[in-house]
Amino acid sequence: MKIIACYNLKGGVGKTAATVNLAYHAAQQGARTLIWDLDPQGAASFYFRVKPKVKGGFDTLLKRRRSPMKSIRGTDYEGLDLLPADFSARHIDLIVDRTRKPKRRLKRLVKGLKKEYDCVFLDCAPSIGVATEVLFQIADALVVPTIPTTLSVNTLKRIKKHLKGMNGSAPTVLPFFSMVDRRKQLHKSICEGEQRLPIDPLNASIPYSSLVEQMGTHRAPVSTFAAGSRPARAYEQLGEEIRAQLN
Amino acid sequence: MIAPTGDVGRSSAVGTDPDAERHYALASPALGERALELLRARFRTRDDALLAVTRAYYDTFDRRLAGEDAILCRTLEDGAHSLRLESLSGGLVRRLATPIVPGFAADLPRGPFHDAIAPLIDVRRLLQLVEITGSVERASVLDDRGKTTVRLSFEQWTIGSRADRIHGADITLLTATPVKGYGKAARRVCELLEAELALHPLPPGALLSVFGVAPQSAATPAATRPAITRDMRSDEAIKRIYASLLETIVANEEGTRRRTDPEFLHQFRVAIRRTRAGIARLRGVFPVRTMERFKREFAWLGSVTGPMRDLDVHLMELPAYEAALPPEARGDLEPLRTHLELSADREQVKLEAALESERYARLIKSWRAWLRRPVPMRTPLVDARRPIEQLARERIYKLHGRVLKRGSKIDDQTPDEAVHDLRLDCKKLRYLIEFFRDLFDPKVIKQQIRALKQLQEVLGRFNDFSVQQIALADATHEMAEHGRAPLATAVVVGRLIETLRGRQQQARDEVRGRIQTFNTPDNRARAEQLFAPTAPVGTE
Numbered sequence: 204m205k206i207i208a209c210y211n212l213k214g215g216v217g218k219t220a221a222t223v224n225l226a227y228h229a230a231q232q233g234a235r236t237l238i239w240d241l242d243p244q245g246a247a248s249f250y251f252r253v254k255p256k257v258k259g260g261f262d263t264l265l266k267r268r269r270s271p272m273k274s275i276r277g278t279d280y281e282g283l284d285l286l287p288a289d290f291s292a293r294h295i296d297l298i299v300d301r302t303r304k305p306k307r308r309l310k311r312l313v314k315g316l317k318k319e320y321d322c323v324f325l326d327c328a329p330s331i332g333v334a335t336e337v338l339f340q341i342a343d344a345l346v347v348p349t350i351p352t353t354l355s356v357n358t359l360k361r362i363k364k365h366l367k368g369m370n371g372s373a374p375t376v377l378p379f380f381s382m383v384d385r386r387k388q389l390h391k392s393i394c395e396g397e398q399r400l401p402i403d404p405l406n407a408s409i410p411y412s413s414l415v416e417q418m419g420t421h422r423a424p425v426s427t428f429a430a431g432s433r434p435a436r437a438y439e440q441l442g443e444e445i446r447a448q449l450n
Numbered sequence: 451m452i453a454p455t456g457d458v459g460r461s462s463a464v465g466t467d468p469d470a471e472r473h474y475a476l477a478s479p480a481l482g483e484r485a486l487e488l489l490r491a492r493f494r495t496r497d498d499a500l501l502a503v504t505r506a507y508y509d510t511f512d513r514r515l516a517g518e519d520a521i522l523c524r525t526l527e528d529g530a531h532s533l534r535l536e537s538l539s540g541g542l543v544r545r546l547a548t549p550i551v552p553g554f555a556a557d558l559p560r561g562p563f564h565d566a567i568a569p570l571i572d573v574r575r576l577l578q579l580v581e582i583t584g585s586v587e588r589a590s591v592l593d594d595r596g597k598t599t600v601r602l603s604f605e606q607w608t609i610g611s612r613a614d615r616i617h618g619a620d621i622t623l624l625t626a627t628p629v630k631g632y633g634k635a636a637r638r639v640c641e642l643l644e645a646e647l648a649l650h651p652l653p654p655g656a657l658l659s660v661f662g663v664a665p666q667s668a669a670t671p672a673a674t675r676p677a678i679t680r681d682m683r684s685d686e687a688i689k690r691i692y693a694s695l696l697e698t699i700v701a702n703e704e705g706t707r708r709r710t711d712p713e714f715l716h717q718f719r720v721a722i723r724r725t726r727a728g729i730a731r732l733r734g735v736f737p738v739r740t741m742e743r744f745k746r747e748f749a750w751l752g753s754v755t756g757p758m759r760d761l762d763v764h765l766m767e768l769p770a771y772e773a774a775l776p777p778e779a780r781g782d783l784e785p786l787r788t789h790l791e792l793s794a795d796r797e798q799v800k801l802e803a804a805l806e807s808e809r810y811a812r813l814i815k816s817w818r819a820w821l822r823r824p825v826p827m828r829t830p831l832v833d834a835r836r837p838i839e840q841l842a843r844e845r846i847y848k849l850h851g852r853v854l855k856r857g858s859k860i861d862d863q864t865p866d867e868a869v870h871d872l873r874l875d876c877k878k879l880r881y882l883i884e885f886f887r888d889l890f891d892p893k894v895i896k897q898q899i900r901a902l903k904q905l906q907e908v909l910g911r912f913n914d915f916s917v918q919q920i921a922l923a924d925a926t927h928e929m930a931e932h933g934r935a936p937l938a939t940a941v942v943v944g945r946l947i948e949t950l951r952g953r954q955q956q957a958r959d960e961v962r963g964r965i966q967t968f969n970t971p972d973n974r975a976r977a978e979q980l981f982a983p984t985a986p987v988g989t990e
């Protein structure tokens with residue numbers, strides 16, 4: 204089982220959009236896939252029309268007082284399940300901080316999913332605290348949507364620095380360009396490598412597209428209502444590249 | 451073990467498992483329309499699609515998937531093919547979008563789908579159990595967020611492919627599939643259908659029987675033990691042994707001819723080899739002229755079926771070869787696979803021709819006729835009328851002695867030839883003991899067989915690795931001749947041969963030790979007790 208965390212310490216960069224589309228693609232390829240919506244805002248849960256609620260809240264889940272399987276919901280797509288968001292996750296740092304041996308608990312929690320899933324996508328909240336750090340410990344890859352601006356490049360630097368301090372099992376960091384608008388000179392120059400990134404980005408990038416925005420109205424992955432479109436193909440390429448990186 | 455995703459997916463009885471799919475067999479299509487109307491009236495629903503669908507179900511001949519509560523389904527829906535590994539008690543385990551027609555595990559692309567199936571079917575071939583064609587009308591039951599909670603499908607099936615609708619038996623089904631985590635909604639749907647329309651769900655796992663697939667496995671017929679007693683005349687007893695082997699040959703003929711699964715040819719050949727060993731080791735019981743002819747004919751049958759078996763074994767070894775290579779080099783074996791498959795297709799044509807030949811038909815017919823002929827009251831053959839127990843002991847004892855003698859001469863320097871000869875003797879000895887197994891104390895004979903088996907294991911390994919090296923070398927040679935041997939493949943095969951040589955040597959190094967373990971005073975005493983002739987030895 205591979206765990207892919209979609210993360211950026213900034214919001215609105217396309218994390219949830221990437222999680223939803225990448226997970227859908229993985230399921231289409233035959234991988235038994237789970238999305239774990241870790242953002243208390245519950246955007247991923249919203250896209251799948253699943254009630255953003257976990258019985259007992261995040262605390263119960265982490266302490267495994269109740270099997271996560273009981274909270275998991277099938278999405279409308281075969282092979283793709285969702286562990287919904289819960290509002291209690293807004294205090295995730297506090298909960299993790301107050302839990303004894305949180306890493307170990309989280310590892311055990313994830314181990315219980317191994318039999319059922321080939322692929323778990325974490326839709327992380329945009330923060331950088333103890334909880335994030337613990338999550339990084341269980342992830343095989345950190346997929347980082349990056350809008351090609353100077354500011355985002357700085358963000359990547361921060362992530363890199365942060366991971367350096369992490370002892371032991373740091374995940375592979377895989378940045379990719381998100382919401383790329385080639386008409387913008389800055390986007391173009393950064394994407395074309397004129398400005399070197401602290402971590403090499405993946406080749407596939409996701410264009411800025413109204414089809415991605417329309418996911419909100421369709422409440423569905425792009426491929427389901429715009430198969431073969433530019434963003435749909437871009438997410439597929441991105442998925443393949445990530446898969447190759449993890450093998 | 452295999453289970454659909456979800457930790458509640460395994461329970462089997464209907465009514466206890468909210469996440470299990472339910473199928474209702476309907477008396478008429480009109481009833482299906484009524485059911486959908488009813489659900490539309492009582493629930494928030496959405497009509498999804500009306501599709502033409504073809505499904506074909508696959509399992510191995512011995513139903514290995516069913517043994518693990520699974521079935522493989524190949525579907526053609528909306529112009530797209532996919533393979534679905536499903537739980538028999540309902541629910542999808544894995545899916546793969548691919549046009550591949552199931553065969554061996556090795557035919558599937560590497561990945562989670564392959565990895566889920568391969569351990570279940572091992573070397574077996576997936577065979578089509580049934581194909582159904584029909585139309586599927588899909589609808590969803592939604593909750594107040596518009597989320598699908600139950601998938602409904604109203605299915606009208608005909609057994610057979612679109613081209614040959616032979617059966618014409620129309621089957622109408624209504625299927626309710628709960629989405630994980632929404633068992634409650636599914637229960638409400640099912641309760642409504644069952645209460646208002648008096649529908650009864652099929653028992654779990656019964657879906658395939660609706661399409662006429664028998665639930666039990668059709669195993670390859672292996673030999674049944676012939677009924678022989680200690681004081682039976684030798685000729686009579688041996689004919690019974692041959693007759694039961696003939697049954698095995700004939701029973702595996704169809705599967706061999708159709709190449710249903712490599713196991714059929716294997717059983718076919720084992721029965722032939724046993725028959726030949728019997729003819730060779732149990733002389734003096736029947737007229738020499740008669741036996742000479744059968745001996746020659748069975749040798750022919752052994753030789754025309756051999757190459758195909760070698761290729762089968764070789765193809766079955768491929769995954770092991772792959773495993774011995776670093777991941778990045780595995781793809782380089784593909785040309786070898788292609789080559790072996792092409793060779794197998796060619797060999798199969800020859801094999802079929804042999805099985806359809808006049809010569810084969812004559813052999814079986816005359817052998818059967820001869821076996822059925824009653825043994826003569828008077829015979830100049832002294833051994834013919836001796837009690838079988840005597841003869842069996844005598845022949846086994848002799849061969850056992852030869853095995854010990856040959857074995858004692860083998861050390862680490864002895865040429866490989868001698869090891870091969872020993873292996874063949876052990877094999878014959880094993881066949882003889884097994885022919886007459888029922889004449890001996892079951893516990894003691896079992897121990898004796900076990901001891902022999904241990905020796906055979908290392909000899910077999912030694913032989914297999916040697917045969918594989920030669921076969922690989924031959925295959926690369928042939929590939930090169932046909933211009934089908936990329937350099938990378940040749941390199942990889944060279945590496946494999948090297949590995950196999952190492953393993954062969956390893957087995958060779960173990961041979962002496964195993965012989966010593968076989969030739970212990972205890973084992974020898976047991977053999978004496980079992981086989982040493984009690985009555986005066988007859989002339990031979």
Ligand SMILES: Nc1ncnc2c1ncn2[C@@H]1O[C@H](COP(=O)(O)OP(=O)(O)O)[C@@H](O)[C@H]1O
Nearest residue numbers: 214215216217218219220382410411412415416
């Ligand atoms: N490639 C894109 N093109 C256009 N709009 C996008 C794209 N990716 C995301 N969006 C939109 O931007 C907003 C934020 O995206 P989202 O994936 O929710 O970001 P995050 O999860 O990082 O906060 C959403 O309204 C989404 O529809």
Ligand SMILES: [Mg+2]
Nearest residue numbers: 218219242246
């Ligand atoms: Mg988000």
